[in-house]
């Protein structure tokens with residue numbers, strides 16, 4: 001008997017067939033990975049299992065019995081739990097308060113804080129999920145906040161735990177710790193559904209793997225008996241092309257981006273960046289590595305002009321302009337907040353900032369806008385029902401391709417890319433990398449911030465390591481992950 005089953009699940013969103021007769025069964029205590037291209041229907045399927053969407057056809061079973069889920073409340077009652085990618089935690093409350101909220105132990109009509117702390121401590125102990133019950137959630141690193149979300153589901157007695165791309169926001173170290181936790185939790189009999197784009201993770205932590213493509217199951221594998229190539233084939237119907245060998249040709253010409261002695265302080269006067277200096281020449285990709293919070297945010301914001309006209313940043317020899325310097329193409333990490341206006345159409349989003357070239361006598365001809373947008377949608381293979389669809393309705397990978405379509409077709413010479421392949425599938429990742437290499441070969445100066453060392457090694461000509469706001473090391477692009485990882489923890493020499 002399976003802990004949870006989805007049987008013949010079909011779900012449409014207007015013309016889009018997001019799930020098309022999907023069968024998926026999860027055994028007790030197994031880690032079941034779900035992989036597939038962007039838009040394959042993974043999140044939709046998980047949302048159905050958590051009562052967020054109703055299927056048009058098919059059913060959900062728990063321990064062999066059909067259940068009807070009208071809401072997440074129903075799902076929780078049936079022992080289903082979900083860890084959301086955008087955490088739903090209250091930063092001003094403690095860890096214990098966040099975990100028990102909505103199901104608080106009560107004494108004399110008030111929250112029994114001691115009982116809550118005790119229950120949380122017991123849970124942490126049982127599953128090896130370390131978190132201080134009395135710490136305020138607002139001050140905790142992402143990896144710990146995620147642990148709080150997991151504890152919240154376990155506190156509600158989840159027997160099936162759904163995690164949709166939990167590692168997208170984690171550093172490599174945090175990912176390792178999460179996997180240890182998942183193994184511990186699964187060993188107690190809890191079933192885990194893990195959606196991820198990182199195939200190495202699937203092979204490392206999964207017991208079984210289900211592959212989705214265009215709303216259907218295209219493969220079922222036992223993790224120990226498959227490999228990345230077989231999974232990729234089931235996902236995208238082909239193998240990946242091997243990476244192009246690194247160019248030997250050194251970049252020439254004056255730097256397009258130069259950072260000189262840049263120091264940035266936060267509101268409390270604490271230095272977040274200290275005397276950072278480097279230059280990026282035309283035709284060069286400079287990678288930026290570092291554990292989260294080492295100054296990447298401040299550096300990117302300084303270079304794009306988002307921190308104002310900070311002294312020390314020069315674009316083609318002249319100081320950066322405040323606001324958002326139009327000479328910089330910027331692919332932000334936060335696709336939905338900074339990069340797109342979710343309620344606006346795909347056309348409006350891909351052409352934002354290009355209105356000037358398209359306008360004729362102060363009006364923006366609608367036909368011309370749509371034709372140009374359609375052209376970009378084709379060139380960057382963005383899958384959307386139409387260019388009038390709100391961009392917020394696109395899958396993560398397609399939204400990212402739209403951002404790249406807009407930014408890489410600007411007449412800019414400096415490109416700042418922040419986690420450009422976070423949450424995108426292997427096919428899109430290959431395409432994004434090809435687009436960045438093309439931009440470089442056409443003479444752009446690219447600053448690439450990524451928490452994935454393999455991405456930096458694939459793309460960068462040089463890699464700078466940030467540690468506590470300083471550039472503490474510089475490596476050639478083919479440095480090993482061990483070398484980089486050591487430098488990222490502050491070890492020099």
Ligand SMILES: Nc1ncnc2c1ncn2[C@@H]1O[C@H](COP(=O)(O)OP(=O)(O)OP(=O)(O)O)[C@@H](O)[C@H]1O
Nearest residue numbers: 013018038039040041042043044393394395396397
């Ligand atoms: N609420 C919605 N309204 C309209 N269309 C939707 C909605 N949710 C999903 N879709 C569409 O359904 C399809 C499947 O989307 P889903 O989010 O399940 O894919 P996914 O596999 O999770 O992709 P990703 O890897 O990018 O997260 C996509 O074409 C998507 O645009």
Ligand SMILES: [Mg+2]
Nearest residue numbers: 042043044396
């Ligand atoms: Mg998804």
